[in-house]
Amino acid sequence: MEGKTNLAFTGIATFCRTPHVPSIDEVQADVAVLGIPFDEGVGYRPGTRFGPRSIREYSMRFPYFDRTGGQRGYWDIEKRRWFLTETTMVDCGDVDVVPLDMAYVHRQIEESVRGILRKGALPVSLGGDHSVTYPVVKAFNDQGTISLVQFDAHLDRREEVGGVKYGHGSPIKRISQLDFIDKIVTVGLRGLRAPEEDYLDAEARGDILIPAHKVRTFGAAKTLSGIPPLGKCYVTIDIDVLDPALAPGTGTPEAEGLSFHQLIKMLQGLAANNQIVGLDLVEVNPYLDPTGRTPLFAAQLIVEFLGAIFG
Ligand code: MN
Ligand code: MN
Secondary structure, three states: OOOOOOOOOOOOOOOOOEOOOOOOOOOOOOOEEEOOOOOEEEEOOOOOOHHHHHHHHHHHHOOOOOOOOOOEEEEEEEOOOOOOOOOEEEEEEEEOOOOOOOOHHHHHHHHHHHOOOOOOEEEEEEEHHHHHHHHHHHOOOOOOOOEEEOOOOOOOOOOOOOOOOOOOOOHHHHOOOOOOOEEEEEEEEEOOOOOOOHHHHHHHOEEEEHHHHHHHHHHHHHHHOOOOOEEEEEEEEEHHHHHOOOHHHHHOOOOEEEEEEHHHHHHHHHHHHHHEEEEEEEEEOOOHHHOHHHHHHHHHHHHHHHHHHHO
C-alpha cells in the first residue's frame, strides 16, 4: 500500500521498506535481509531476540527503496553523490526459532543463508545475539576461502562456557576452526574481562587483533593501513563495538568504544579494498535503550555499508 508520504511511523516494517519475500527461493535481488531473532546464546542480559524487529522499525526512517515517487538510494552529504540507486534489496523475514532447540535454529539459519547465496544475493543478517554468526558463516563453506572481519568489544573466542560451545562468547572460536576460513581480523577490543589465553590463542593462529584504543588514538585510516588485503571477506558487527554513549542498547557494553565515524570509515575502507561476501549486525537489545538510538544507528550502519559495497 502506498501513501502520499510513507512517513516512518506508517506501514508494515520491513528493512528500509523493502519488499517482503518470505520464500528465499523467490529472491531476485542484490541484497537479501534475514532476521535471526535468537538470544539463547547470552550469558548475561537477554533481549536481542527483539533486535531484528527493532532494527526494521527504525530503518523505516531510511525508506530508500521503493519510496513513493522518489528515487531509490540516498544522497550522501559528505561525498555529495547518490548511493544505492541501482541496488535491489528484499527482506526475507525471520528464521524460524524454536525455543531451547539450538541445533534446529542453527540448521534453519545455515539453510536460509545458503539459500540466499544460491540466489546470488548478498546476505545481510540481523541478530540476535552473536552466537548466530557461526551458523551464518558455516553456510559459506562452498564459496571458496574467505576471511572474517569482526567488529566487537570482545574476542568471542571462548573454547566453551560451562561445557557449551555455541554461546555468544564462542562464535569466533568456532569460525576459526572452519577449514575454509583464512585470516580473522578483530577490531574494537577492550574491557576488563578479556581472557589472556584467548588473545594468545588468536595471535598464535596469525589473526590480527586491534584494540579500541588504537582506533581511537590513530583513527580509521591508519588502522585500515595495518590490515592486509583479505580477498573475499565476511563482516560481522557486534553493536557493542560502538561507544555505549552511542549504542547503550546491548547486553554487555564496554566503556571507550568506537565512534560512528570511526566504524563507518573502517567499513568503507574494507569495502574498497576487499570483496564483501556477507555481513551481519548483532547484539542490539532494544529493551536496554528506551531512546531507540541503538537500532536506529544499527540500521544506518547497514545502509551506509551497503552504499560502500554497491556504490
Ligand atoms: Mn560479540
Ligand atoms: Mn561484544
